Amino acid sequence: MTDRPVIAIGLGALVFAALAFVPYMVDGYGMSLAIAIANYTILATAWALFSGPTRYISLATVAFFGVGAYTVAVLGEVLPWPVVMLVAAINGCLLALLVGLSTLRLAGIYFVIFTFGLTELIRQVVTWYEVKVTSTVGRYVFLDIDQQAIYWQLLGVAALLFLSGYLIGRSRLGFALRVIGGDEMVARHVGIDTTRAKLLLFVLSALFMTLTGAIMAPRWTYIDPAIAFNPQVSFQTVIMALLGGVQRLWGPLLGVIPLTLLFDWLNAHFPNHYLLILGIVFMLIVYLLPQGVAGALARLRGLRSRKERASAAMKEARQ
Amino acid sequence: MTALLEVSGLTKRFGGLVAVREAAFSVNEGEVMGLLGPNGSGKTTTMNLISGSLKPDTGSVRLEGRDIAGRRPHAIARGGIARTFQLVRVIDDMSVRENVISGLAFRENPLWGVSANVEAEKLLARVGLGGRGGVFAAELTYVDQKRLELARALALSPRLLLLDEWLAGLNATELDGGIDLIHSLANEGVTILMVEHVMSAIRRLCSRCVVMNAGAVIAAGETAAVMAEPAVISAYLGDEDD
Numbered sequence: 001m002t003d004r005p006v007i008a009i010g011l012g013a014l015v016f017a018a019l020a021f022v023p024y025m026v027d028g029y030g031m032s033l034a035i036a037i038a039n040y041t042i043l044a045t046a047w048a049l050f051s052g053p054t055r056y057i058s059l060a061t062v063a064f065f066g067v068g069a070y071t072v073a074v075l076g077e078v079l080p081w082p083v084v085m086l087v088a089a090i091n092g093c094l095l096a097l098l099v100g101l102s103t104l105r106l107a108g109i110y111f112v113i114f115t116f117g118l119t120e121l122i123r124q125v126v127t128w129y130e131v132k133v134t135s136t137v138g139r140y141v142f143l144d145i146d147q148q149a150i151y152w153q154l155l156g157v158a159a160l161l162f163l164s165g166y167l168i169g170r171s172r173l174g175f176a177l178r179v180i181g182g183d184e185m186v187a188r189h190v191g192i193d194t195t196r197a198k199l200l201l202f203v204l205s206a207l208f209m210t211l212t213g214a215i216m217a218p219r220w221t222y223i224d225p226a227i228a229f230n231p232q233v234s235f236q237t238v239i240m241a242l243l244g245g246v247q248r249l250w251g252p253l254l255g256v257i258p259l260t261l262l263f264d265w266l267n268a269h270f271p272n273h274y275l276l277i278l279g280i281v282f283m284l285i286v287y288l289l290p291q292g293v294a295g296a297l298a299r300l301r302g303l304r305s306r307k308e309r310a311s312a313a314m315k316e317a318r319q
Numbered sequence: 320m321t322a323l324l325e326v327s328g329l330t331k332r333f334g335g336l337v338a339v340r341e342a343a344f345s346v347n348e349g350e351v352m353g354l355l356g357p358n359g360s361g362k363t364t365t366m367n368l369i370s371g372s373l374k375p376d377t378g379s380v381r382l383e384g385r386d387i388a389g390r391r392p393h394a395i396a397r398g399g400i401a402r403t404f405q406l407v408r409v410i411d412d413m414s415v416r417e418n419v420i421s422g423l424a425f426r427e428n429p430l431w432g433v434s435a436n437v438e439a440e441k442l443l444a445r446v447g448l449g450g451r452g453g454v455f456a457a458e459l460t461y462v463d464q465k466r467l468e469l470a471r472a473l474a475l476s477p478r479l480l481l482l483d484e485w486l487a488g489l490n491a492t493e494l495d496g497g498i499d500l501i502h503s504l505a506n507e508g509v510t511i512l513m514v515e516h517v518m519s520a521i522r523r524l525c526s527r528c529v530v531m532n533a534g535a536v537i538a539a540g541e542t543a544a545v546m547a548e549p550a551v552i553s554a555y556l557g558d559e560d561d
Binding site for chain 1: 370371372391392393394396397401402404408409410411412413417420421422424425426427429431471474475
């Protein structure tokens, strides 16, 4: 949008500062919606940070989210909160490194399936461990962290995410990712270490997902592997990011807001048909808006300017 | 003259098929050498082995004495070997300028920001695309996409430029322009190894040639002499008894 970094970052800081006052203006329901939107804003934007330029569709979002949540469930009452967050971040990054090194050579559908399978694998391993070793199925998370604190933490992470995304978009790393997404063979032959570039972004994206899971954990009070590693979170993240558009940093946001509201409403009114409707929404988005809302807006603007140019040319020709 | 690139004993198998067998030749500093041969003779595989797209089973590829065989392509690109592709590869949804910058931003001495923009404009002017930097690569004609690919390869400021049928598919006028362009690069001292089928181009551009058939090098030397060798003629036209 704007090419002046100081102005763009300043504007962003203002927006986030304003959003920090939301808890003083809304009731409990509004607060839970705000948390849901902040939660998915981070997940979808972090997802798009890696998947947007590379076009690798990852279904592992909830694997990282769940690792964050579980770190809190296990260590939340033992260690001070900042240390818990740090451990969660390390866990998420290590897992992302492991997954990245083993999968980023895969392309297309194989990558999608692997990331999905991986999430299931982690869920099964955690379940097995809990049943066999700790002899529990679920865990209680009793932490003195209220809704407002959760919201503000999410907001802080979101601000950090947008800043990182903005800076990466202007950097050689961001450019390298676009070249990789455009043509990976070309990328390698112009000197881009494609594995390293992809791995870096994958880990960074996973880091934000893990932190989000950790911050969200106290909301549940009780978690078990089925809650923490619910694949629906991965799917919803993908749908939201694709609806909004993954080619721009602020694109996913345009999908997160309407869909969070829609899913909330559907969940309240059609709890039994929820998944069915989710699938239909997914198909509609992919068919009708392959470039997302942001892409459609850009195309609209392009069409208009082309028309303007054409009419200007006609006028010139007449004179 | 010193050898810039020395290939020896280069072999690549795909299952039971030996695509390149014990290939050996060298490219001298500052020369334009042709790599010829009928379809399926292993030319493109050889190019891929040199540029790192494929790893050789055995053999060595030496650039200025250093063995680079089996290294990963990005390391070879940074090390001084740039290439174009048999089927033109530009990034459609990037601008022409950005396509060139992709060649500048990740080389050994990378350029980024204003200096990259300035250098990209120079390179575009050099291949005849001056002032076209703002349009999307997808909007270029076929021949202009080939020029863009060449500009991107030159952006790496390579020690050796690999052109894989860069002149293929051009019409007569475009072909003359293309030959002139490569000729001008050669005059500036760029070392080029080119796979090519267009004989008029080979005669005009290449001082020396290597000819491959069924994966093996069957002839090498001065272009005119190589073209006259019986083994080369029979590789292209078949033996009389066939």
